[in-house]
Amino acid sequence: NAGVTQTPKFRILKIGQSMTLQCTQDMNHNYMYWYRQDPGMGLKLIYYSVGAGITDKGEVPNGYNVSRSTTEDFPLRLELAAPSQTSVYFCASSPTGYNYGYTFGSGTRLTVV
Amino acid sequence: GQQVMQIPQYQHVQEGEDFTTYCNSSTTLSNIQWYKQRPGGHPVFLIQLVKSGEVKKQKRLTFQFGEAKKNSSLHITATQTTDVGTYFCADSGAGSYQLTFGKGTKLSVIP
Numbered sequence: 001n002a003g004v005t006q007t008p009k010f011r012i013l014k015i016g017q018s019m020t021l022q023c024t025q026d027m028n029h030n031y032m033y034w035y036r037q038d039p040g041m042g043l044k045l046i047y048y049s050v051g052a053g054i055t056d057k058g059e060v061p062n063g064y065n066v067s068r069s070t071t072e073d074f075p076l077r078l079e080l081a082a083p084s085q086t087s088v089y090f091c092a093s094s095p096t097g098y099n100y101g102y103t104f105g106s107g108t109r110l111t112v113v
Numbered sequence: 114g115q116q117v118m119q120i121p122q123y124q125h126v127q128e129g130e131d132f133t134t135y136c137n138s139s140t141t142l143s144n145i146q147w148y149k150q151r152p153g154g155h156p157v158f159l160i161q162l163v164k165s166g167e168v169k170k171q172k173r174l175t176f177q178f179g180e181a182k183k184n185s186s187l188h189i190t191a192t193q194t195t196d197v198g199t200y201f202c203a204d205s206g207a208g209s210y211q212l213t214f215g216k217g218t219k220l221s222v223i224p
Contacts, residue, residue, distance in 0.1 A: 031210065040122070042201065042216040043156070050210055058211060090155055099205075101146055101158025102212065 002026050006091050006105035013081040013112045021076040021108050023091030031094045032074040033058075033102065034066065036087040043090065049074055081112045117142070117204050119215035127223050132192050134218035136185040136202035144205045145178055145185040146212065151198040159187075192222050 007022045025032065030051045035043040045058030049068040063085060065077040074093075078085060088109050092102040118137045126132050136145065144163050148156040160169055162178035162185060169176045175188045189196055199219045203212040 033211065035214075040216065043214040045211050045213075048211050056210075092156075099144065099161070099163075101148075101161060102156070103158070104155040106155050 004091055004093055004103050004105035006089075006108050008108060009106065010109045011111070013078075013110065015081060015083065015112060017081050018077070018079050019081070019110075021078070021089055021091075021110075023074045023076065023105060024072050025074075025091075025093040025103070026072065027093060027095075027103065028071060029093035029095050029103070030071065031096060032068065033092045033094075034064070034074070034076045035090045035092065036060065037090060037107075038087050046076065046089075078110075083112050086110060086112045117202055117213060117215040119202060119218055121218055122216065123219050123221070125221045125223060126192050128194060129191050132189040132196070132220055134187050134200050134202075134220075136187075136215055138183050138204065141182050142178075142185070142204045143182075146203045146205070147176060147185075147187055148201045148203065148214075149198050150201065150217070154198075156201060189220075192220070194222050194224055196220060197222050 004025045033048045034046040037043050044060045046064050047066040049055045055066050088107050090107045091105040094100045094102045120135050146161045147159040150156045160176050165182050166180045167178040173190045177186045199217040201214050201217045203214045
């Protein structure tokens with residue numbers, strides 16, 4: 001049982017490049033989330049999904065896109081990377097949206113130069 | 114989710130001392146969750162509090178939910194070096210699918 005798996009662990013992007021952060025979970029959780037964490041700022045929600053085919057914006061969605069074609073996978077797409085997107089990105093999942101703790105992946109550390 | 118304020122932002126303690134972090138809101142919280150993030154790691158779920166006045170214990174950790182459900186606290190008795198990390202509280206918000214996290218309290222333990 002791997003839990004939530006994120007790839008890659010580290011990435012350096014040049015301004016204007018694009019990339020996809022991968023997230024997959026093997027717990028059959030319906031709910032999945034993408035957060036970004038900046039130093040001293042806690043975690044901010046980018047996008048979330050309550051099931052396959054359903055996604056919605058969180059607090060800081062600009063510059064990002066998501067899709068959820070299967071229960072297991074929830075990739076995060078960065079288009080036209082900007083230095084402001086330098087951050088640590090965490091994917092998380094839960095059985096439902098509340099009353100259960102989130103299981104987080106180990107994170108992707110992204111630097112945009 | 115609602116905005117939750119955590120204090121203090123940083124805390125340095127001598128090993129063996131107690132530690133407390135507080136999570137406050139100006140409005141009623143729904144369910145409070147607490148997470149621990151070790152340096153360089155990812156957040157790990159510790160516990161959820163749901164009821165007004167609820168108190169839960171996990172070994173040396175005591176979690177409380179205020180009577181008015183506007184605040185919560187995490188108390189660690191006799192800290193150890195393994196307690197080092199950042200502790201976050203998070204609120205789900207009534208009927209919300211998402212958690213709103215506080216900015217966390219970073220705990221350092223001096224051996």
